[in-house]
Amino acid sequence: MDFKPVKTERIFENIIQQIKHNIYNGNFSKGSKLPSERELSNILNVSRASIREAFSALEILGILETNPGGGTYIVNNVSKTTIEIMSLALALENDETEFIELRKILESESAYIAAEKQDAESIAEMKKYFEMMSVELDEEKNTCADKNFHRALCKATKNKLLCDIVEALSVGIDHYIKNARQQLMGNPRNLEFLYQQHKNILKSIEDGKPEDARRNVIEHIDFVQEELKKLKNTEQF
Amino acid sequence: MDFKPVKTERIFENIIQQIKHNIYNGNFSKGSKLPSERELSNILNVSRASIREAFSALEILGILETNPGGGTYIVNNVSKTTIEIMSLALALENDETEFIELRKILESESAYIAAEKQDAESIAEMKKYFEMMSVELDEEKNTCADKNFHRALCKATKNKLLCDIVEALSVGIDHYIKNARQQLMGNPRNLEFLYQQHKNILKSIEDGKPEDARRNVIEHIDFVQEELKKLKNTEQF
């Protein structure tokens, strides 16, 4: 036998479905104006409260935008939203390994693509942040430069979706390891390692060596993951 | 000058923030029961309607679950939600290239990992669906087997997050190319190619050749993308 729990669909979910279908059908696209809440509540024969429950959900998803006095419009801020959601999911899961593994895949492949594409702009950006890292000793600024280095790396792929997902993963992971990162960066020996790793990544991309670039990123992330694991194990004290 | 548009935070957004913070703080975790809507509206000194707007949004995100008569609980169905959202984002963007590129990265890397890990169960599953594909000529079942083959491939990584994201991408892409796929599968010549490609992927994984597996998946996806592009260009007629 194969039973599924009966999930009575609520009105606001039905409304969301209808709006989604209108998006898939092409009736709604970016910039489309939706009927006003009152109007829609007449059309669908439901209360305005239900309309608003649906709208607030879709707004959180980044599907639509409300302008008081103006109206409600279809937008696409989905990727921006995804960051927050993934971050939350990680907080709920309490296990960062899958996130880090995924990030490793995406960043290493980004490096591969970056080395192939040889986009001068991105490389210049990476170089900029790498130099910041090497001279700047302030921990916060160093961290910031580090993050921007990795952002530039992803940007080199020219794939915004990929960038957004990696960003989402990074934010989620950072949120999760917040303390551990400080300890990691606090150790001068680690800083030296990290410096060298970034240098290797940058060089292989500049030299147009995709395979090397990929390998260097993997080594870098593996190193970080290893160190984090060590810190975690000694956290007991 | 650098100005940002003033976005007055609405009450339901504030409530969402507070709930999120309680998740990050660890006050809420999977299974936690939230105060009832009436109770929370008293605590926060806002109307029940605002609470419900926040709750409906978080429920759509897969963060919480409401049980009529029961109560409201923290859950984690985020990955399930992500599928729908990405699918919508693709419908809004009207450009599948970034999605396909990302899928290529994730699936090719999955193949690499699969060939390394040599998980008997996953390989058996892939084999099963591959054989379905080869003998079954019914277009719908063939498509189904195809999808399951790729699912099994991702499952071999043992990374659920990765699987969910690939699934999200696939659903989104399928939704987008619905007609094109039928045309693609309708051509016997293409079917022959696809059969051979899947055979190669499976073999390289069975033989434990990560590099080959990765390359074979890339070739496969590139082939599909190329054919789709051709179909799109001749769509005018």
Next chain:
DNA sequence: GATTATATGATGGTCTGACCAGTTTAGATA
């Protein structure tokens, strides 16, 4: 006393109607 049936209260789901603060729009004015 243990078990079952029942009634009570709590919970989410929905609706109505109201008020406010902005934005739009159309009409009045110059």
Next chain:
DNA sequence: TATCTAAACTGGTCAGACCATCATATAATC
């Protein structure tokens, strides 16, 4: 025609009501 102004409309919020469902405490049964 251009400008100003008032009315109409829009989203944001609230209070209070009703329903169906669920959980629990109480009462009736064995």
